[in-house]
Amino acid sequence: MASEITLRVEQPGRHAQSCLDRAEEIFREVERTCSRFDPTSALSLANTQPQWWHEVPPTLAVAIQEASRAHVETGGLFDPRIHDALVAWGYDRSLPFADGDVVRDADDLRAIAAPREPDLPVPRGQDDASTDAAPWRPQVIARGDRCRINLAGRRVDLGGIGKGLAVRWAAVELAGAGAGYLVNAGGDGAFGGIGPEGGGWRVGVEDPAGGTEPLLVLELVDTGCATSSVRLRHWLADGTPVHHLIDPRTGLPGGEGLAAVTVAAQDAAWSEVWSKTLFLAGAAGIRERAERLGLAAAWVGTDGAVGTSAAMDPLVIWRSAHV
Secondary structure, three states: OOOOEEEEEEEEOOOHHHHHHHHHHHHHHHHHHHOOOOOOOHHHHHHHOOOOEEEEOHHHHHHHHHHHHHHHHOOOOOOHHHHHHHHHHOOOOOOOOOOOOOOOOHHHHHHHHOOOOOOOOOOOOOOOOOOOOOOOOOEEEEEOOEEEEEOOOOOOOOHHHHHHHHHHHHHHHHOOOEEEEEEEEOOEEEEEEOOOOOOOEEEEEOOOOOOOOOOEEEEEOOEEEEEEEOOOOEEEEOOEEEEOOEEOOOOEEOOOOEEEEEEEEOOHHHHHHHHHHHHOOHHHHHHHHHHHHOOEEEEEEOOOOEEEOOOOHHHEEEEOOOO
């Protein structure tokens, strides 16, 4: 997952270590099954022939179901079918790239930047995506541990939601391990029970410009939290600055004017989904979208400006003097 994973239990009980071991194994299993960077993973094998049926582990089957649900619930703004656009822009290996890497050439970039019809489902009244195209409808058949999937003819990337699901499932394992727990996977987290100071968990919202001091500190209890940011996953493609947060309506990196978006929601996987969806609104539209959806969100513009939604404000216990 190209992320540092932290698992922590406060006031651990007698079975805490076995709970931690199971939580760690969940991340390994998700990596084995849902990574597009491992050519032997179940997802990579399914992506080689996305129009065919494939027998897969339950982990991948559930991840495809969850990704399909997120695709519909967000009106298509969350779209795992950005796989090919990511590869075309040069995100064909795990980041960070080495300094000086040459990623794609000008002809490739012109091809993916060409205007095209959006491929989005009809939104369910909560977003502003196109209503012209049919939704992605992968098929999943599950009978116990025997699962089969059909990706409906399109290669998919499960990077963000895969990590969010791993956080969700790991949190379930740690829920009874002690008085409180933390799961953190590179900015996607779940926080339950009491934190180290005896109240909720205090979580810093980092400065995407690289500052050492957080911009905000949140206090979270029994909730998930995720950040979509371009701080680490950005690069030059034939001299063009690009990043991994692709807008499925255009095939281009989205979120004009934004550097990072953080969402706190009850579930870690949905925190990830909504942070990506809000990022694509760009600096001009994020406040309106966050308020309309009732999301607890904080965002940082490329100009350093920090904003928070009304639902996020009660969770903020500290703001940098520079905010």
